[in-house]
Amino acid sequence: MNAITPDIVAEHGLSAEEYERVKTAMGREPNITELGIFSVMWSEHCSYKSSRRHLAKLPTEAPWVICGPGENAGVIDIGDGQAAIFKMESHNHPSYIEPYQGAATGVGGILRDVFTMGARPVANMNALRFGSPDHPKTKHLVSGVVAGIGGYGNCVGVPTIGGECDFHPAYNGNILVNAMTVGVAEQDKIFYSAAAGIGNPVVYVGSKTGRDGIHGATMASAEFAEDSEEKRPTVQVGDPFTEKLLIEACLELMASDAIVAIQDMGAAGLTSSSVEMASKGEVGLELDLDQVPQRETGMTAYEMMLSESQERMLMVLRPGAEEEAHAVFRKWDLDFAVIGKVTDTKHLTLRHHGNVVADIPVPPLVEDAPNYDRPHVPTPANPDIASVPDPDNVEDALLTLLACPDLASKRWIWEQYDHMVMGDTVGRPGGDAGMVRVHGTDKGLAVTTDVNPRYCKADPVEGGKQAVAETYRNISATGATPLAITNCLNFGNPEKPEIMGQFVGCIEGMAEACAALDYPVISGNVSLYNETNGQAILPTPAIGGVGLIGDIDQRVGVAYGDGETLIMVGESAGHLGQSLYLREILDSEDGPSPRVDLQAERRHGEFVRDLITQSLLTASHDVSGGGLLVAVAEMAMAAVIGASLDIDTTAGSLFGEDQARYVVATTNADAVLAKAEAAGVTASILGTTGGDTLKISGSDAISVATLSETNEHWLPDYMATP
Amino acid sequence: MKAGVIVFPGSNCDRDAAVAIERVCGTKPVMVWHGDSDLPQLDLIVIPGGFSYGDYLRAGAMAGKSPVMREVIERAKQGTRVLGICNGFQVLTETGILPGALMRNASLKFVCRDVRMRAEQTDSPFTNKFGQNEEISIPVAHHDGNYFADEDTLDALEDNGQVAFRYHNDNPNGSQRDIAGIFNRRKTVLGMMPHPERVIGDELGGTDGVKIFESLVAAL
Numbered sequence A: 001m002n003a004i005t006p007d008i009v010a011e012h013g014l015s016a017e018e019y020e021r022v023k024t025a026m027g028r029e030p031n032i033t034e035l036g037i038f039s040v041m042w043s044e045h046c047s048y049k050s051s052r053r054h055l056a057k058l059p060t061e062a063p064w065v066i067c068g069p070g071e072n073a074g075v076i077d078i079g080d081g082q083a084a085i086f087k088m089e090s091h092n093h094p095s096y097i098e099p100y101q102g103a104a105t106g107v108g109g110i111l112r113d114v115f116t117m118g119a120r121p122v123a124n125m126n127a128l129r130f131g132s133p134d135h136p137k138t139k140h141l142v143s144g145v146v147a148g149i150g151g152y153g154n155c156v157g158v159p160t161i162g163g164e165c166d167f168h169p170a171y172n173g174n175i176l177v178n179a180m181t182v183g184v185a186e187q188d189k190i191f192y193s194a195a196a197g198i199g200n201p202v203v204y205v206g207s208k209t210g211r212d213g214i215h216g217a218t219m220a221s222a223e224f225a226e227d228s229e230e231k232r233p234t235v236q237v238g239d240p241f242t243e244k245l246l247i248e249a250c251l252e253l254m255a256s257d258a259i260v261a262i263q264d265m266g267a268a269g270l271t272s273s274s275v276e277m278a279s280k281g282e283v284g285l286e287l288d289l290d291q292v293p294q295r296e297t298g299m300t301a302y303e304m305m306l307s308e309s310q311e312r313m314l315m316v317l318r319p320g321a322e323e324e325a326h327a328v329f330r331k332w333d334l335d336f337a338v339i340g341k342v343t344d345t346k347h348l349t350l351r352h353h354g355n356v357v358a359d360i361p362v363p364p365l366v367e368d369a370p371n372y373d374r375p376h377v378p379t380p381a382n383p384d385i386a387s388v389p390d391p392d393n394v395e396d397a398l399l400t401l402l403a404c405p406d407l408a409s410k411r412w413i414w415e416q417y418d419h420m421v422m423g424d425t426v427g428r429p430g431g432d433a434g435m436v437r438v439h440g441t442d443k444g445l446a447v448t449t450d451v452n453p454r455y456c457k458a459d460p461v462e463g464g465k466q467a468v469a470e471t472y473r474n475i476s477a478t479g480a481t482p483l484a485i486t487n488c489l490n491f492g493n494p495e496k497p498e499i500m501g502q503f504v505g506c507i508e509g510m511a512e513a514c515a516a517l518d519y520p521v522i523s524g525n526v527s528l529y530n531e532t533n534g535q536a537i538l539p540t541p542a543i544g545g546v547g548l549i550g551d552i553d554q555r556v557g558v559a560y561g562d563g564e565t566l567i568m569v570g571e572s573a574g575h576l577g578q579s580l581y582l583r584e585i586l587d588s589e590d591g592p593s594p595r596v597d598l599q600a601e602r603r604h605g606e607f608v609r610d611l612i613t614q615s616l617l618t619a620s621h622d623v624s625g626g627g628l629l630v631a632v633a634e635m636a637m638a639a640v641i642g643a644s645l646d647i648d649t650t651a652g653s654l655f656g657e658d659q660a661r662y663v664v665a666t667t668n669a670d671a672v673l674a675k676a677e678a679a680g681v682t683a684s685i686l687g688t689t690g691g692d693t694l695k696i697s698g699s700d701a702i703s704v705a706t707l708s709e710t711n712e713h714w715l716p717d718y719m720a721t722p
Numbered sequence B: 001m002k003a004g005v006i007v008f009p010g011s012n013c014d015r016d017a018a019v020a021i022e023r024v025c026g027t028k029p030v031m032v033w034h035g036d037s038d039l040p041q042l043d044l045i046v047i048p049g050g051f052s053y054g055d056y057l058r059a060g061a062m063a064g065k066s067p068v069m070r071e072v073i074e075r076a077k078q079g080t081r082v083l084g085i086c087n088g089f090q091v092l093t094e095t096g097i098l099p100g101a102l103m104r105n106a107s108l109k110f111v112c113r114d115v116r117m118r119a120e121q122t123d124s125p126f127t128n129k130f131g132q133n134e135e136i137s138i139p140v141a142h143h144d145g146n147y148f149a150d151e152d153t154l155d156a157l158e159d160n161g162q163v164a165f166r167y168h169n170d171n172p173n174g175s176q177r178d179i180a181g182i183f184n185r186r187k188t189v190l191g192m193m194p195h196p197e198r199v200i201g202d203e204l205g206g207t208d209g210v211k212i213f214e215s216l217v218a219a220l
Helices: A006-011 A016-026 A032-041 A092-097 A099-115 A138-156 A226-234 A240-254 A269-281 A301-306 A322-331 A362-367 A394-402 A453-458 A460-476 A497-517 A580-586 A598-613 A627-639 A651-655 A669-679 A704-720 B014-025 B067-078 B087-095 B151-159 B210-218
Strands: A065-067 A074-077 A082-090 A120-130 A160-167 A176-186 A201-206 A259-264 A284-288 A312-317 A335-343 A347-352 A355-361 A425-427 A434-437 A444-450 A481-490 A521-527 A540-549 A565-569 A619-622 A643-645 A662-666 A683-689 A693-696 B003-007 B030-033 B044-047 B081-085 B101-103 B111-119 B134-142 B146-148 B163-167 B179-183 B189-192
Touching: A006 A016, A006 A032, A016 A032, A016 A355, A016 A362, A032 A269, A032 A301, A032 A355, A032 A362, A074 A481, A074 A521, A082 A099, A082 A444, A082 A540, A092 A099, A092 A138, A092 A176, A099 A120, A099 A138, A099 A176, A099 A240, A099 A259, A120 A138, A120 A240, A120 A434, A120 A444, A120 A540, A138 A160, A138 A176, A138 A240, A138 A704, A160 A434, A160 A444, A176 A444, A176 A481, A176 A540, A201 A240, A201 A269, A201 A322, A240 A259, A240 A322, A259 A269, A269 A284, A269 A301, A269 A312, A269 A347, A269 A362, A301 A347, A301 A355, A312 A322, A322 A335, A347 A362, A355 A362, A394 A580, A394 A627, A394 A651, A394 A704, A425 A444, A444 A460, A453 A460, A453 A497, A453 A540, A460 A481, A460 A497, A460 A540, A460 A598, A460 A619, A481 A497, A497 A540, A497 A598, A565 A598, A565 A627, A565 A669, A580 A627, A580 A651, A598 A619, A598 A662, A598 A669, A619 A627, A627 A643, A627 A651, A627 A662, A627 A683, A627 A693, A627 A704, A662 A669, A669 A683, A693 A704, B003 B014, B003 B067, B014 B044, B014 B210, B044 B067, B044 B087, B067 B081, B067 B087, B081 B087, B081 B210, B087 B101, B087 B189, B146 B179, B163 B189
Parallel strands: A082 A481, A082 A521, A120 A160, A284 A347, A481 A521, A643 A693, B003 B030, B003 B044, B044 B081, B081 B189
Antiparallel strands: A065 A074, A074 A082, A082 A176, A120 A176, A201 A312, A201 A335, A259 A312, A284 A335, A347 A355, A425 A434, A434 A444, A444 A540, A481 A540, A565 A662, A565 A683, A619 A662, A643 A683, B101 B146, B111 B134, B111 B163, B163 B179, B179 B189
């Protein structure tokens, strides 16, 4: 066996100090297999060593939370003995290197996190961030990522019901691919990962193990440099067909009582799954690697333990259930192998060719993982901006905004995703939140992903609050009650105090918002080291929100009807700092982020939901990037009906990005205004709907057809140019 | 109506088809696993959408050779009604029950959206509830829906009234003569790329799929 040299330690991404901890944990020098296992378990990706202490500040409890962070995914109560299970996860580093497979396996991984717990996946979402459209790589990355997400999700047969996609030069060297899955399970059929029952068989199911993805977790825990594409072999290859079989086989077996514990093999594959199961169950596992189904010959123990081959699961079965379980997996043509047993040693013991090749005490492997309090400095406040000139021409400004990459229609993307399979999509992509009916009921789950990274850069605390608040608004706008969030925290190198300051600030803002909105975090993922040659991405804490509506027939979309009154809920102070108006029209990313009044968010959200429940609204839309006029224009385009607005035409009023605002449409304006007054909510009439043009007080009318054409053109045109 | 839905490994619209049949026709269909070679007596066999066997060789190619399809081919010859939707249409062309082939979309991309089309024939068990050339909207979701056949075959399809549905100024995949769905010569088998089972209620965005299932019940 080769001696472990400092070079080998460094190649494994461990510091000299961390290696000393390894030796202490082992009570001796590790061998290469053991070192490999420590290196992935103690990687940033698996150990959360820079983020753990800060994540602990997030609220994670509410009466409807069944299982918070720490399992494969979070679980909430959605009534009638049913649960929604969901999580969002990043696949940033692999997607940059190999966009199709990186994105595809990102979808595969998050699906497994959800069905591992006994849920049938019912909806996928994704939050994507790319570099500047002018950057030579961007087009190739957009095309590959979208095809990869579609290629996987479409084949597995889970609808992709929405998401977001923005562009910014800060992502030129590090794109973000964050995928979210929501599943539905019966509350009495939820599966956890804690191994139990000394002597119980440990079973491997799914695809065979190959040499792909070795060190993926380590790669995802380091910065990129020019040679990043040489890391291509660390990207795994996905097989959505096998995943579909695995879903059906696992759910079929879960209907019986054969499974004691189950864990998918995600990052760090067999290592993290076996360590996780042993650690949670406070037991040991003994695995015979000769029994692991292998795709290639001559694999070493090291390679098998670090492989990230996809579509694999590890289970502990009830004694004697092997044959029953094997029959199910045989039916679905999947590999099934008993590879070990649960022991009382609290050690992970691996045998290969008859020899013990690793013997690691599990408690120190997990509990003694580094937990750093990295130095962090708060982001200095951005100075206020000087007064912003009003637009020379309101129509031109609106058209410019509707055609800008961040606001342009993303139809080109979501039409490549099957968003209707499973026959329960009642809120298609393009609205505030996607919605799926809970199969066989009248209930609906509203799902959205949001964050404004520019706000987070300018003011991490307010940006963190805003991201949570925007998901709350997007869900409320459909009529659903926001219940809980998952998050995917994408940041640069945490060893830099200013980056760590962004992280700490965003967490603080998110925690405040979650507490104020009764909207806990139930699962999540952290992706650090999103840097290339020292250039960090914008701080991007993507939030995935889930809400529940009791009767889908009560839901509203963004498309209003003819002859209705448009009302704005909330107040406009004309905040233009960090707005899209500033960026697109005045070419500036200056100023402070809008302030988020969480009490107003809550009050206004509850007010809008009440109006929807009382059938007083025909449409509702949250006001976010681009401001009020963009929100109204988006409603007009969805409705294919015009509107006539009598509003103040200052830049701040039309395009300011003040928070806690909605535009709602009603046929009973008096009732809405009376209820607003009674509730102490500011509501003001904007105008009426009808005709085929959008008319803004004193300006020329723009046809809705022109708005749509402008909004729909940018992305397909961009993708079509060579 | 006694209906059966064939389930291949990788089928993913099997449940959707079953839900639509039960909702419109009132009776639950039987689900038939691909490995079974004995089919119960059925009035309608549905080959659903999805990615049978991963569509790895070619969309529908492996499913076309599966044990259950040998029996489906027999039944089709005897006149049992067979409806192939999306991947089901691809399977039917692979078996030769329907002529032609479904190639990669002209855009080379997967496409999922509502598509406008016309029901061109009212004298079939699948379409008797439609008006002549009735304009309808049904969603598609496929990567390989670009219908291709040689000119003689296309002419024969037209002459025999075998074009069931034709995209109307809205061809999503480049199919020849805007073909969205075709019958066999006797009009007892229908293959179509659009998904009628996805538009069976206003909450889902439309009801234009209902008439296909109602037509089948009416034709019994």
